[in-house]
Every structure is written in structure tokens, then in C-alpha cells.
Amino acid sequence: MTDIRPMTEADWPQVWPFFDEIVQAGETYAYPLDLTSDRARALWTMSPPGQTVVLEEDGRILGSATMGPNRPGRGSHVGTASFMVSPAARGRGVGRTLGEYVVQWHRDAGFDAVQFNAVVETNTTAVRLWQSLGFTIIGTVPAAFDSRAHGRVGLHVMHLALGEPR
Structure with a gap:
């Protein structure tokens, strides 16, 4: 059984x-x-009003996502998220399932939009996934990420409006 919790x-x-x-x-x-490990856990784990979840299948954690406000205060109506899928679970829909969960979580929590601040442009699997969920690339910061395989590549800012702005 698969569960996000x-x-x-x-x-x-x-x-x-x-x-x-x-x-x-x-x-x-x-x-x-x-x-x-301790420092990574502190960076990855979101406190309320954010949340960190795992996707678990038969006792194995296949992926994790963090979500919450992109900015505090006057920017808190726009959410953000980060995702990691175990390499052993890639190609099984874990990223899509977590992505759908995160979008719905933001809707349910009353966010107006979701913004991803730094999607590496050479991570084409993620870019296609987010686009298939309705995200658009609203800009690319040139040479902002130092990819081990590709050298300096751009970081996309991706956005999904969730409804009428308040």
C-alpha cells in the first residue's frame, strides 16, 4: 500500500x-x-505552517517533499516545495504523486500560487513533470547552478496559479 504522510x-x-x-x-x-545527516535533516524538514511528507510503500520510503510559504509575511500567500525521489524508485510515478499532493495541499491551505525558485534547466524530467501539472517557466537565471555533468546551467523559476488572487 502506498501512503503519503x-x-x-x-x-x-x-x-x-x-x-x-x-x-x-x-x-x-x-x-x-x-x-x-543532522544538518541535512534540519534543512529538509519544514515546521508549521509548512510540512514535510514521505511517500511510503510497504514500509519503504520512496520519496519526500517539503512545502510551505515561499516567503514570510507579505509573501506568504505564495507557496513553494522541494522534492526528492529515491533513485531506486524513479520511473514509478513517485514524483508525480508527490507533486499532485503538494499542489492540492497548497490549494487546501489557501495559497494563491506555488512558485519553484530553482529548477535546474537540465533536469528535464522534473521540468516536464511540473509543466504537465500546469506550472510555467516564468524566467531563467542564467548559469546559476554548477552542474557536475553540464557545468554552469540556468535555474528556472516555475509558477502555478491556484485561483483568483485575494
């Missing part, structure tokens, strides 16, 4: 290995390469 402290030992593998690959996240 809030991440608990007990889930981190399953999340940390794929979090670290993804960061070390150097293709999608600009986290420091020397993160400890």
Missing part, C-alpha cells in the same frame, strides 16, 4: 541515504556537499 523523526534514516545520494550527484540541488 507527514515525515517523522523515525523516517529520516530511510530518507537520508537518498537525500545524500541526490545531493552528491550534483545535478539538482545546491546544498553543500559536506552536509551531515
